[in-house]
Amino acid sequence: MNLRIKISLFALLVLLVGCVAVPIKNVTNAPVTMVSGTSPKLSEVRGAIVRAGASLGWKMKDDGPNKLIGTLDLRKHTAVVEIPYTESSYSIRYVTSTNLDARDGNIHKNYNGWIENLTRGIDTQLANP
Secondary structure, eight states: OOHHHHHHHHHHHHHHHHTOEEEOOOEEEEEOOOTTOSOOOHHHHHHHHHHHHHHTTEEEEEOSTTEEEEEEEETTEEEEEEEEBOSSEEEEEEEEEESSOOBTTEEEHHHHHHHHHHHHHHHHHHHOO
């Protein structure tokens, strides 16, 4: 095989692997735990979510009692999630996106990384109020 053809095929393979869609990750009833062992107030859970989101570039706004809407704008991409919460748990659920190729329950793989980072951030904020 010609070297140019091999290089072109390799480049195409790298491009295709980089754009792989994966199942949309939702977080369901993640436990709210605080280092002190005490039960947090709703305002403390909300504050932890807002602080974690802000540190990662998410814009959070209230959407009724005990629910936030988070929006992340990165370059030409936008992700929107809803985050219902109680004193004992929170969830992160996909709502919509732009330029993330969401369809049939799948989405660009970067989205799931953003959700994992947000989850870790919330858990860290809850552990260190």
